[in-house]
Amino acid sequence: MPNLEHPAYPAATLLHLESLVPCRESQVSMLLSIFGERQQFSFPSIFIYGHTSSGKTYVMQTLLNTLQLPHVFVNCVEYFTSRLLLEEILIQLQSYSSETEQTSHVPCDTFNDFVRLFKQAVASRELEDQTLYVTDRNVTVVLLSEIVWELFRPSTGCFEPFTLYFPDYSIGHLQKILSQNHPPEYSADFYAAYINILLGVFYMVCRDLKELQHLSEEVIVMILLFQAMAALNFSKYCEPVVRGEANERDTRKLWKNIEPHLKKAMQTVYLREISSSQWERLQRDDGEPGQLKGLSAHTHMELPYYSKFLLIAAYLASYNPVRTDKRFFLKHHGKIRKTNFMKKHEKTSNHLLGPKPFPLDRLLAILYSIVDIRVAPTANIFSQITSLVTLQLLSMVGHNDQLDGPRYKCTVSLDFIRAIARTVNFDIIKYLYDFL
Structure with missing residues (x-):
């Protein structure tokens, strides 16, 4: 593949860009031809799709940063409503010209408000003569997805984007x-x-x-x-x-x-x-080939980030008494002493008695306490709970028609949950009642 060429950018910059994104020269060359020069009107929307780990996000961010093109990058999974999405675009646009400049929250309830505030922000940042890439100014919207455009196309019709496919790395x-x-x-x-x-x-x-x-x-x-x-x-x-x-x-x-x-x-x-x-x-260490000490037999299983914390929360809810939740998960509640909570019938370890059922609201309360960042109770979280049940890592207890909501039990072993907890740097032993 020949070196990248574009009349608007120095050859040294393009050569450096080529070294940063090897094996993606054809995709970068296509994007450069679409972008054109800074003052030219670019394609209104670009839809980049391909399987995971095919370089879509990395190539796009490297291209925009290396060429110093004005852009805003927003994760639509994180900003899951139109209001959050539009407000995040305006906030990033405010801080574009100076990293030290303080940004303020900009309320944006409607799309008309967004257009008005967007024009003001672009004019104040002296970007009127350049294409702004947003992942009635010259704006190019770049969409990155693992799903083909045909599954996104609305039934009412729309302006068709330019589609670009990223194949898997061979x-x-x-x-x-x-x-x-x-x-x-x-x-x-x-x-x-x-x-x-x-x-x-x-x-x-x-x-x-x-x-x-x-x-x-x-x-x-x-x-x-x-x-x-x-x-x-x-x-x-x-x-x-x-x-x-x-x-x-x-x-x-x-x-x-x-x-x-x-x-x-x-x-x-x-x-x-x-x-x-x-x-x-x-x-x-000396030992049998193929045997790793201290690792569970299920280390090959990969779970999404929040599914791991959901499974950890489910394990804590299954093996910790309900009355200990405040001591474990509320701040400024002092140290817990096992002797103060021990009852006559609790002479046996909870791990020997097996997991106990817990309601959904208790699972979510523990989840929000152990995750460092704020997690909204979105449909994505509930779908991951269903996936854990499908994988038989959780089991649903009782009937689905219960008025008080579903109840679950965690079915994994202690070794397994410790291995999962290590992948997210969570010390689960500190939160287990049996190990106090």
Whole structure:
């Protein structure tokens, strides 16, 4: 693929942009041709779609930031109503010209208010002669989605956007990206052969990362995942060469040396159960190949971010007495003493008695207490509860026609919930009544 070219931008800037987004030259070239020059009217709307981890968000943000194009970036999942969406656009537009400038909340009840305030903000920021990219001024709306446009098209008709597809990264693309950072003490061909072996093992399970939406650059997450794997396993791959038992071309000996090591790494492929230092310590421990100490057998299961906290809240509700909720989850309530709460019939551990049912409102109350950021009770949260029931991580107790609402029980083990809690840096033991 030739270097990017555009008459409005210096060649050095375009070359730097090309190095930041490898293997996406055709998509970047298409976007540059659509954008045109700063003073030209761009296409009113662009719809970019593709599977998760295909670089949509990262490429778009890198392009706008590198070329210093005025833009506003809004997550429509987070700002789920039209009022929140329009107000966030105005707030970001206020702070666009100066990072130190204080921004104030701008009430925007209707779309007419938005148009009026938008014109004022654009005029005050001297952006009248430039296209403003919003993810009757020249405005281009860029929509990023994993769903095709045909599923969004309204029945009443609309102006058709320009659609651009981002295909998945192939093994060749990932090999090219990862091979750029080879250690200087080894040849590029040797490191490329190692990356090829690594991708052959991990590509099928690591190319589709759907979580961590709080890190908006999906492709960076995927590339950093592979880079972490490559860094942690490369020393093991080089051992026969370092000991003088093989040279860089003895691929068979190199593969036989690293194969048990990679199989062992497959049990923690997402690298969220443990840190890099913990993983290195595990490699120095003697034990059966393929067995990781301290990890549950279910570490391969991936759950959305809030589903993990929902499952943690469900576990706490199942194994903690109701009367202890205030002590555990309300601030400034002092320390809890188990002797003050122990009754005669509570001589047996709650974990030995098994999980107890709890109502939905108690689950949500615990969830809001343990999550650091504010979570609105949206349909997304309730749908994740249904998904946990479908996965049999929660079970619904009683009949659906109960007037007091549904009741649930958590069905996972202590080892499993501790492994899930570690992925979100939550110390669940501190919140369990049995471990006080």
